[in-house]
Amino acid sequence: MTSPEGFGPPPSAPTDSIPVRQASRPLYESKTWLKLLGVISIVSGALSVLTIVGIVFAWLPIWLGILLWKSGKAIEAAHETGDAASFLESQSRLKTYFLISGIVALIGIILTVIAFLFFGAIWIAAFREGNLTFN
Secondary structure, three states, rough: OOOOOOOOOOOOOOOOHHHHHHHHHHHHHHHHHHHHHHHHHHHHHHOOOHHHHHHOOHHHHHHHHHHHHHHHHHHHHHHHHOOOOHHHHHHHHHHHHHHHHHHHHHHHHHHHHHHHHHHHHHHHHHHHOOOOOOO
């Protein structure tokens, strides 16, 4: 006897799970490192709270660490179950991580250039005034 249409045994794996598993493989193989870097970032942010300046900026490494940790968990779920939504969640969290890291890096570069110009101008002004001499 056969089962009526639509009531047969469930398939062993959804048809789209194999491409999701293949696409998530490189990140799945790196999930341990994603989680480790997430924990390190969270711990460094928590430790930076102990400093006066760190209180202001500690949220940033903590947030970045949480993004990495959650991305690692989502890619693990995507690879093991073939869930496309988990795969996209992981990719979205990584996108946010790199976006924030890039913005922070650009701000750091801009502030460094401004500091060099500022202190260079002070040094040149002091040299021209005669307050800075080389003997």
